[in-house]
Amino acid sequence: MAEPPGRGSQERRRPRGRRRHRACHERVNARAQAAPLPGSVTTWKDEQGYGFITPNGGGPAVFLHVSAVGGGGRPARGDVVTYHLSASDKGQPRAANVMFVDAGTGQSPPRPGRAMLTALLCAAILALCVVKSRLPAWIAGMLACVNLLTFFAYAADKAAARGGRRRTPEDTLHVLGLLGGWPAALVAQQMFRHKTRKQSFRRAFRITVVLNCAVLAWLVSHWGLAWLRLHGLG
Template structure:
């Protein structure tokens, strides 16, 4: 069943707000990802039609929301996974395979592999924590913090989290900066493995 309501507040910087149903009742949380038309920025007093679902914490939130006058899109329409999404899954796996092989061939110390693995796990949970706070309407983790974790070596965990958690996977500006951190991090690692290999081994072994 679909409901109609009015957006009573909207936080553009955090991409979420709340709806008051026309029939009365508690206000409903809505995230920008719940909008079928994400090219339009919601404004206060906009009328929207939406369905209600429960999030991972069992709380009610809006889903498949459309602005007044727009058609409801078929939620079950088959979606084609974009190449960049597949890359976000395959690249981290390939990266860790290369790290592991490099370690066994004595091109990298074991500590480097563990550093990347540890930072990736930390970054993955940082994304999960940030998404949880977004769903609850709480204060978010700064994007600069997520980018710093990726730059330091947690980018494999970030890439996987973006796709598995469907978090920070649509915002173009964020994605551009993220992939820039990936290029910088891997370039520095490649330089250390070649020009500074002996120095790196002496420092970490």
């Protein structure tokens, strides 16, 4: 029985199309072994963990997933990066082995030593205030617990970012900083290279630091001490 016209040619074309698709996939993956390409992150959705890189030489945007970023960092819009061009299972181009170019971010490299020094200085000042009876010991103890909780909150959020799990809301991190956990937050940010690039988060974090310092300055003042004693808290 004769086969319908065109059917045999369609079946012959399918393997050829698959071969072309496979050859394209292999060519794109081969480029991943070449020299890294420069580009910049022009779109980034932090909650979803993906975005797009625009190559410096022009051309279509390249898909970027957070799992492709080396060093455990988290991109932000405007970051200058280098990457290798790879391909998904469907042959679509995507970035691999993404590395940040520090000179292009406009930010200084992490300094965990400076953050640790800041935290130790804050602890020394609080201890001195307690010794001089300028601050109730229970407030200093509460601040120590908040800082410990803040450090572990940042560590858990970093681990969740790496594993693609549910993240700690940024509002929670800001509340912990406002309650006095910002010294531990500074240490965690630099130690884990976490929340150091997102400018909106950095601005809100600085506001929490200023507000907390203002409240503590008032508490150790004569007016603050009088208020604490008036309410039986001093």
